[in-house]
Amino acid sequence: MPKTTTWDERALLLLGVLTTQSQHGYQINDFIENRLCRVADMKKATAYAQLDRLHAAGMIEIEIAQVGNRPPRKVYSITEPGRALFHDLLATNLATVEAPAFAGDIGLMFMNHLPRAEAIAALRRRLAQLDTLIANQPMPPPHGGKLNLDLAVDHIVAVRRADRDWLATTIDRLEAEATLPNPHPQAAANPLS
Amino acid sequence: MPKTTTWDERALLLLGVLTTQSQHGYQINDFIENRLCRVADMKKATAYAQLDRLHAAGMIEIEIAQVGNRPPRKVYSITEPGRALFHDLLATNLATVEAPAFAGDIGLMFMNHLPRAEAIAALRRRLAQLDTLIANQPMPPPHGGKLNLDLAVDHIVAVRRADRDWLATTIDRLEAEATLPNPHPQAAANPLS
DNA sequence: AGCCCATTAGTCATACTTGACTAATCAAGA
DNA sequence: TCTTGATTAGTCAAGTATGACTAATGGGCT
Structure with a gap:
């Protein structure tokens, strides 16, 4: 067959x-x-x-x-x-649980290749975007009958909120570390080691 | 050009x-x-x-x-x-924030097309999988130098945990509703209305 | 000696996704 | 009256992703 x-x-x-x-x-x-x-x-x-x-x-x-x-x-x-x-x-x-793959995590992996301040500034912009998205979350238009859009939207909102919280916490932590002696002295541009 | x-x-x-x-x-x-x-x-x-x-x-x-x-x-x-x-x-x-699209949310949208008990049982299996994944989360092998795998893994773990919590709460809510009079009397198989 | 597996290099056919495009009808504004 | 945009139908070329495949070497096991 x-x-x-x-x-x-x-x-x-x-x-x-x-x-x-x-x-x-x-x-x-x-x-x-x-x-x-x-x-x-x-x-x-x-x-x-x-x-x-x-x-x-x-x-x-x-x-x-x-x-x-x-x-x-x-x-x-x-x-x-x-x-x-x-x-x-x-x-x-x-x-079934899907294997999540966040494009944003690729950047996180390589964050140390940017100067600390620049990386933190970029993450701050990401955080601002997330806040805007969460604040302006438009409620879906009412739907008829069996379609349960609310549930899916609720899930997305919950996950996004967790994402936001994690990001805020992480930025704080990175900033606290930044005031200590730099653990990655080679963070600046460094062609040909 | x-x-x-x-x-x-x-x-x-x-x-x-x-x-x-x-x-x-x-x-x-x-x-x-x-x-x-x-x-x-x-x-x-x-x-x-x-x-x-x-x-x-x-x-x-x-x-x-x-x-x-x-x-x-x-x-x-x-x-x-x-x-x-x-x-x-x-x-x-x-x-940048990526627009998330979870394959699992497609199912949530149509959940009402299954009998309540069956849907809840399926979500319970999803929850069990999530718990296993979180419990067995292997720490990544140590990495050298500038690669910041930990941060990305930490992010994934945080999001997954939020996912788990949302799912657990949602299952509880759905079960509570299930004991009330069924708000979707046509939830069972119903060919040719 | 001989065999198998890991290392090292890719290639290729196939399938999936999507931006851009064509075509025709009708309602409504200028 | 004429033009424009929404409604309705798709198609097609171009790009992306990947499972399956080929090829050669060298180390280790029997």
């Missing part, structure tokens, strides 16, 4: 959107890019590619609907196998 | 590794996949592609070194322009 395709969180996202309600492409993209933008990030072309894969696998079906003289809509609906797949993907997703 | 290439955290990672010390390819990959695996994630083929791009842009240079009769080593070294680029990328990285 053919090797079973591997489905990821993008399939879960689309199946979830379609489980809530059959939709046509424009609606799907609009929904993802406007309503779910803080939780998910998928572009139009990616969505179409995934929808094609899901259709080819029989997880969704497509009907054409004509409204007036407008270009015909393709309405995507989830099938029974699709519901089963959605169920499995959802249960797995809920039960 | 040609459009300036966009450099990302992968370039930062490689430049950082080479700033610490000139290395040949095998060393670089070994270092990233063994020592930095908890902070960064870059595969061999990706590293070589990035090294090529950096070399084409004059950010690193390559010398051939022969050791015995072994296959010749290509030793990659950072150039002066490379150091400047590294400095800029590092300062930017430290000063």
Whole structure:
């Protein structure tokens, strides 16, 4: 038999959107890019590619609907196998911890290559950004029925707040260390050791 | 003039590794996949592609070194322009907040599509995994000189702990709600409304 | 002597992602 | 009336990421 395709969180996202309600492409993209933008990030072309894969696998079906003289809509609906797949993907997703990889940590690793003052100033800017983000956190627009956006947003806010606290504490610690004799005397530019 | 290439955290990672010390390819990959695996994630083929791009842009240079009769080593070294680029990328990285997108939040959004008990059981498995990860957090092997792995690992641990706390609290709340009259009576399987 | 594994170097096909683009209809403002 | 922007459909080229693969050497084990 053919090797079973591997489905990821993008399939879960689309199946979830379609489980809530059959939709046509424009609606799907609009929904993802406007309503779910803080939780998910998928572009139009990616969505179409995934929808094609899901259709080819029989997880969704497509009907054409004509409204007036407008270009015909393709309405995507989830099938029974699709519901089963959605169920499995959802249960797995809920039960699994993802390996986090923060791009910001790359910089932290190499922080000692900058002069202390410069590094701390940069981290301070990061902290200011975080504060702004947390303060201006817009509450998501009200949503209908089964979609639990609040929970996901709440999670993001919680993690961001922890990030902020860690950063504030770390900056303080680094500053305290900076007043002591410099433990890294070679921190300035140093070509050809 | 040609459009300036966009450099990302992968370039930062490689430049950082080479700033610490000139290395040949095998060393670089070994270092990233063994020592930095908890902070960064870059595969061999990706590293070589990035090294090529950096070399084409004059950010690193390559010398051939022969050791015995072994296959010749290509030793990659950072150039002066490379150091400047590294400095800029590092300062930017430290000063910037990344938009986080957690795959796990996709599931949270659709949680109401599962029966409450099943969803809570799945989240409990996620929590157990998180606890294990936090408990078994291996301290990174000691590192030399300017590499500040501890800081990045500390950050990851802090965020993970916040994640764990949020999850524990959320599970409790969901369970409390579950004992009340079900606010989502259609939570069970419900084909064709 | 012979065999296997680690070291050292990459390459390549494949898959995934996305910015930019095309096309047509209709409502509303100028 | 004409133009513009939103609605609706996608496509395609170009870039990125990576699993799987090839090749050669040398040290150590049987």
